[in-house]
Amino acid sequence: QVQMVESGGGLAQSGGSLRLSCAASGFTFEAHAMAWFRQAPGKEREFVAGVGYGGRTSYGDSVKGRFTISRDNAKSTLYLQMDSLKPEDTALYYCAKGKSLFLYVKAREYDYWGRGTQVTVSS
Numbered sequence: 001q002v003q004m005v006e007s008g009g010g011l012a013q014s015g016g017s018l019r020l021s022c023a024a025s026g027f028t029f030e031a032h033a034m035a036w037f038r039q040a041p042g043k044e045r046e047f048v049a050g051v052g053y054g055g056r057t058s059y060g061d062s063v064k065g066r067f068t069i070s071r072d073n074a075k076s077t078l079y080l081q082m083d084s085l086k087p088e089d090t091a092l093y094y095c096a097k098g099k100s101l102f103l104y105v106k107a108r109e110y111d112y113w114g115r116g117t118q119v120t121v122s123s
Helices: none
Strands: 004-007 010-013 016-023 034-039 047-051 055-059 067-072 077-082 091-098 111-112 116-121
Touching: 004 010, 004 091, 016 091, 016 116, 034 067, 034 077, 034 111, 047 067, 047 077, 047 091, 055 067
Parallel strands: 010 116
Antiparallel strands: 004 016, 016 077, 034 047, 034 091, 047 055, 067 077, 091 111, 091 116
């Protein structure tokens, strides 16, 4: 049974930092691309960052240079280091499992999702 549990969300001030974690189980973690998406109220789900084959990473334009994705295959855990946070980063952040090891930015290429962790950035 595939499970992914996000943690690390909370309230941060503008310019601050948070580190999200996603503990995964029930599948061969290192054999799949993993990604973070986010969704703010009234907005569509947005690709934030992903890591795939050979450790290749990709970032959404709005977070480039501020967020860093990483994975620990030995611990089956995905991370998202978020620095220089802005109020517009406020959203529910989801961890997602890719259908393969190839990295995509479209949500349809991910088949399992966590329940999300809320990030709120105050100005």
